[in-house]
Amino acid sequence: MKTKITLKDIARELEVSISTVSKALKNSEEISRDTKEKVQAFAKLYNYKPNNIAISLKNKRTKNIGVVIPDIVHHFFTTVIRGIEKYANARGYNVIVCLSEESFDKEVINMEMLANGSIDGFIMSLSSETQQKGDYNHLKEVTEQGIPVVLFDRITNEIDCDKVVIDDELGGYIATKKFIEQGKRKIAMITTGDYLSVSKARTMGYQKALSESSLGVNDDLVLKMPSMEMDENRIKEFLETQKPDAVLCVNEIFAVYSMRLVQKSGLKIPDDISFIGFTDGVLSKYANPSLTVVAQHGEKMGEVSAKMLIDKIESEEEEETYQTKILEPTLVIRESINQ
Amino acid sequence: MKTKITLKDIARELEVSISTVSKALKNSEEISRDTKEKVQAFAKLYNYKPNNIAISLKNKRTKNIGVVIPDIVHHFFTTVIRGIEKYANARGYNVIVCLSEESFDKEVINMEMLANGSIDGFIMSLSSETQQKGDYNHLKEVTEQGIPVVLFDRITNEIDCDKVVIDDELGGYIATKKFIEQGKRKIAMITTGDYLSVSKARTMGYQKALSESSLGVNDDLVLKMPSMEMDENRIKEFLETQKPDAVLCVNEIFAVYSMRLVQKSGLKIPDDISFIGFTDGVLSKYANPSLTVVAQHGEKMGEVSAKMLIDKIESEEEEETYQTKILEPTLVIRESINQ
């Protein structure tokens, strides 16, 4: 086992001082060509690489960024991570991923763990528990220490930091508008509770489009599911009593699930009833019929978040100005609506 | 902005030495009760937390583990990460995720980046390019440096290290066996090239089950797709010429896609033709009909990998003994086959 070689090792072998080795490896002008060549050859031979930890300690920069998200088994977050990874790697940063699993406590613990020097900044999306609780002290502490934070998707106004969001209201709006233009008369929505900021915004967009139309808003047509868990009977009962001719679902799962239900009861998609979901994941693409969705552009979101964070990390000035980037959602048309 | 407080800061404020502070915070017997109380109160007040980087430098242990995988937008890998995360976090480790995106070069770069002190060990699954190339020098270098490595799923025999795999051959075997028991006569398989170790093993299991039966192996019934990309026409042509009554697909996508094709041509699933796929992801669950799959138990795999790695990291002895854990796949029965 050939253990990692250090500057000290090289210095000892070559009988020069550590700083000479250090300078030689950086091609410093101060060092003679002879010595440089000797040192560099030796370093290459033994595959010398500087120790990241030592450099981190010295520079007070780790070149790591912490990503804290509620759930990784969720296509949207997964694409965001990929975007972050790509961008961060290109700028020489590593990504430490921590999962809150929708738990406030885990979110706090993970952030504290990382905040003690392990990372130069955070990119995060709040757990649903945190959003329900409305307790953001862990975020406050981190920002007060001068650690940059970028919040994405599930954000809060209580914290001053950079933010990246999809215009979820617009997403709900354009989807509903699409239904209206196609002459649908009973447009329903299946969503979660208002505690999830995104669900709330999407529902508002839905309501806005309806109130601008001659159809008007009818609260009976909105089903608020108490949790992200599927509840077969609630949805079934809702669809059977309300008999909508179009349904906007706050996520893919609700949509695909609802489509199966109505298909079993003999309805034809998209003629008898049309569907639009949120999140352009595998499910939508391979559903039968394939699902029209409001695409969230997660990868783009990840890239933008990473860029904002790293720019802030590397900026000298202590600017206290924060911006919120709003990405526009787009409709990906598939078979679940008329063309 | 209240910047992080250090031992030195506390020592200065309380007019004691740094080492006294350090000991007091560890409740050392050497320190008087008075001093301890004073120091601990002060530390709590200013929310002192030791700097991870300094501790890493001192201990030569980072409490980070590096995970290098080909792709994160893939349900199986995602579940593995979750398993790793859960287990690693519980033992106080953080997870640094790097994506090779199926590229040999990226795999090498990422590993080198992490190997210079950022992590205590690797958990990884090889990129397809690496497996095709058969070049494992980057892994050799890392293991020779004494950094523990656990390979999972996409592994190689060229490297001596701990490994965790699903018994993919068994998976192919039990799925095919199931078809045979149900009286299927023309059992086809849609797979990728042999360069992916898992595909190869699954195909071998398929062949084994057939050769043990009266049906025998017929190479015309095996479609090897040149890449993971979907190629509509290849599959369509294959299904139309061979007209199988059962199809085993090496992944979810192939399966769901094939099901749509046969449904469009009027066949009934599962009576006219049955399907089994690999990987128990969202796609299978919500497909129409829902897809019977050979479940890979990714989360379990992640946990086992993390346990093996951390045990090795924390074991004193320099045991050169490596083990390969083989997890058993199970069949998750859904609507795409007869019950």
Added chain:
DNA sequence: TTGTACGCGTTATCAT
């Protein structure tokens, strides 16, 4: 041209 000394934050050993 080369080397010395110090600092990053912490801990462990040895002295007082």
Added chain:
DNA sequence: ATGATAACGCGTACAA
């Protein structure tokens, strides 16, 4: 009971 010192690996200002 407390403190000084060295060490982890590196970089750099300063000295020789």
